[in-house]
Structures are given as C-alpha cells and as structure tokens.
Amino acid sequence: RSNGLLNISADEFFNIILPTPKDKEEQQKIAECLSSIDALIKAAENKIDELKAHKKGLMQQLFPAEGKSVPALRFPEFQNAGEWKPYKLNDFGSFFRGLTYSTADVSNDNDGIGVLRSTNIQNNRLILDKDLVFVNKTCTSEQRLQKGDVVICMSNGSKALVGKNAELDQDISYNLTVGAFCSIFRPKNVFAKYLLQTDSYTKFVALAIGGGNINNLKNSDLENFVQFAPAKSEEQQKIADCLSSIDNLIIAQTNRLEALKAHKKGLMQQLFPNLNNHKE
Known part of the structure; x- marks a missing residue:
C-alpha cells in the first residue's frame, strides 16, 4: 500500500500462480476459442463506431448549418416546401426539473421511487441497471x-x-424520475428529441455555461433556445424516421456487443479453474 492506493510489487505480480494446461495444444485451442470471440467483439465495436459516425454526418446534412435556414440535404418530396422556420424548444415540448431529496430519503431496500442521475446517461443512452x-x-x-x-x-x-441527454426508450414497471441536477424534456413528437443532438444545440450549451463558474443550465435556457425546423410535420416525421432507423441499428449492435462480452466472461469462467479451488 502506498499513498493510500493499493499497489502490487513486480515480484508479487510475477509470482502469481495461474493454473494453465501443460499441453501446448490445449493452450492453443483455448486461445483460438477466445480470440474468435475477441474478433467478434472488435467487429461489433467497429460497427457501432461506424454507425455513430454515419449518424453524426447525416445529422450535419439533415439540419441547417450555422447561419443557414435550410439543410444541405433534403428529401425529394420536400425540395420545394420552403425554408425552415425558427422555433423555440418549448414549441416542441415541456421541461420539468428533477426531484430534490436528501441522503435521509434514500431507501436501502429499493422501495420508493427510482431516481436517475447524470451517471445514468452514457453514450446517449439511459443505463437503468446500475x-x-x-x-x-x-x-x-x-x-x-x-x-x-x-x-x-x-x-x-x-x-x-x-x-x-438520452431518451427513455423502454417500458418500465416501476416509478422513475430524475434528480435535481437533471431535467425532463417531454417532446410532442419523435423529431423533437433530435433537436437536442444537433451541433447547434451543443454550441448553445457551451455558450450558455461558458462564462460562469457554476456549470448549470436552467429550464428557461433550453425553453428559449431557437432552432430551425421544417414547418411541415410530414418533413419532421421523415427526418425522425430516417434517424430512428440508424438508432435502432446502433441499439441492436450495442446489445450484440454486451451479449458477446457476457458470453466471453461466462466462457472464461468455464475454461479456467477457480483459483480458490485450485490445489497444488
């Protein structure tokens, strides 16, 4: 132990006993088995990165660039639908600040209402299992x-x-809210959530908190944020459908990745003996 941290010396590390098969062919067989799963995991990770990069590039084309009122890419049926119009975010939904609570309110037996915090927002998805x-x-x-x-x-x-931010995209069987350092945006349609994923939204947030010592947004900040959007609900829906299809592919690949990682973990527990049960 050094400086309050747990450390292990080089001698201790290299003297750790790891039971392995004596037969080189068995070692190679295990390595090939795990390597094949590693290759699938890497392929899934690369696919997710590719899909995210494709979505980011597509959004930059489907939403107007800074200083523009129409996007670079528009679906053929809306080419002559006129310029997009400026809207405030509160035209597309309502904002609600989260629940304030103290440590005395926390339940030790998972009773009461579940509270999501910023740590539950990871890679544009809500993590509900931890x-x-x-x-x-x-x-x-x-x-x-x-x-x-x-x-x-x-x-x-x-x-x-x-x-x-991240959408609650699944049904839940228990009451759930957010903590006081988070807010809920309740959109009127699916298109609205993508307004919180645009480059202009990211730039707005950076400017809103850029000059302060406290990194804090208010609901009124977001409610009054102006973005250009199609006047026709049909064009809004078309954009949402396009981006939702990519989101579904990302979710499917993410689920596949997690399943592969769980499979590898379980397989390794079967392929290698438990050290606690190992006898010389």
Missing part, C-alpha cells in the same frame, strides 16, 4: 418519467457533461 437510487419521496405527475421522455444533465462539475 447507479439507480431509490428514495422514499413523492414526485409530481410531471416529474414521473414516461417512455419517450428525454433526460438532460443540467448541472455537473464537468462542463463537458452539462447538456448531455
């Missing part, structure tokens, strides 16, 4: 999350995390 706090408090009906709601990090010690 870091979920349950509290013995009552939230308002507006604060109770619904499928399709977008959770936004409004305050954080790191500027890079403020404004990050």
Whole structure:
C-alpha cells in the first residue's frame, strides 16, 4: 500500500500462480476459442463506431448549418416546401426539473421511487441497471418519467457533461424520475428529441455555461433556445424516421456487443479453474 492506493510489487505480480494446461495444444485451442470471440467483439465495436459516425454526418446534412435556414440535404418530396422556420424548444415540448431529496430519503431496500442521475446517461443512452437510487419521496405527475421522455444533465462539475441527454426508450414497471441536477424534456413528437443532438444545440450549451463558474443550465435556457425546423410535420416525421432507423441499428449492435462480452466472461469462467479451488 502506498499513498493510500493499493499497489502490487513486480515480484508479487510475477509470482502469481495461474493454473494453465501443460499441453501446448490445449493452450492453443483455448486461445483460438477466445480470440474468435475477441474478433467478434472488435467487429461489433467497429460497427457501432461506424454507425455513430454515419449518424453524426447525416445529422450535419439533415439540419441547417450555422447561419443557414435550410439543410444541405433534403428529401425529394420536400425540395420545394420552403425554408425552415425558427422555433423555440418549448414549441416542441415541456421541461420539468428533477426531484430534490436528501441522503435521509434514500431507501436501502429499493422501495420508493427510482431516481436517475447524470451517471445514468452514457453514450446517449439511459443505463437503468446500475447507479439507480431509490428514495422514499413523492414526485409530481410531471416529474414521473414516461417512455419517450428525454433526460438532460443540467448541472455537473464537468462542463463537458452539462447538456448531455438520452431518451427513455423502454417500458418500465416501476416509478422513475430524475434528480435535481437533471431535467425532463417531454417532446410532442419523435423529431423533437433530435433537436437536442444537433451541433447547434451543443454550441448553445457551451455558450450558455461558458462564462460562469457554476456549470448549470436552467429550464428557461433550453425553453428559449431557437432552432430551425421544417414547418411541415410530414418533413419532421421523415427526418425522425430516417434517424430512428440508424438508432435502432446502433441499439441492436450495442446489445450484440454486451451479449458477446457476457458470453466471453461466462466462457472464461468455464475454461479456467477457480483459483480458490485450485490445489497444488
């Protein structure tokens, strides 16, 4: 132990006993088995990166660049539909700040209402199976999350995390809300959530918190944020459908990746003996 950290010396590390097969052919067979899974994992990771890069590039084409009122890429049926119009975000939905609670309200037996925090927003997805706090408090009906709601990090010690957001894209069987450092955006349609993924949104958030010592957004900041959007709901829906199809591919690949990692972990537990049960 050094400086309060757990350390291991080189001698201790190299003297760790790891049971391995004596037969070189068996070692090679195990290595080939695990290497094949590693190759599938790497391929899934690369596919996810490619899909995310494709989506980012497509969004830059489907939404107007800075200083423009029409996008570079428009679906053929809307080529003559006129310029996009400026809208405030509150034209597309409502914002609700999260629940305030204290450590005394936290339940030790997962009773009460679940509370999501900024740590639950990872890679534009909500993580519900860890870091979920349950509290013995009552939230308002507006604060109770619904499928399709977008959770936004409004305050954080790191500027890079403020404004990050993710949609609740699954059905849940328990009551769920967000903490006071987050807000809920309840969109009127699917198109609206993509307004929180544009380059202009990212730039707006950076400017909104750029000059302050406290990295904090207010609901009023987001409500009054102006973005250009199609006047026709049909064009909004077309854009949402296009981007949703890519999101579905990303989710499918992410689920495949997690399944492969779980499979490898389980396989390694079967292929290698438990050290606690190993006898000389």
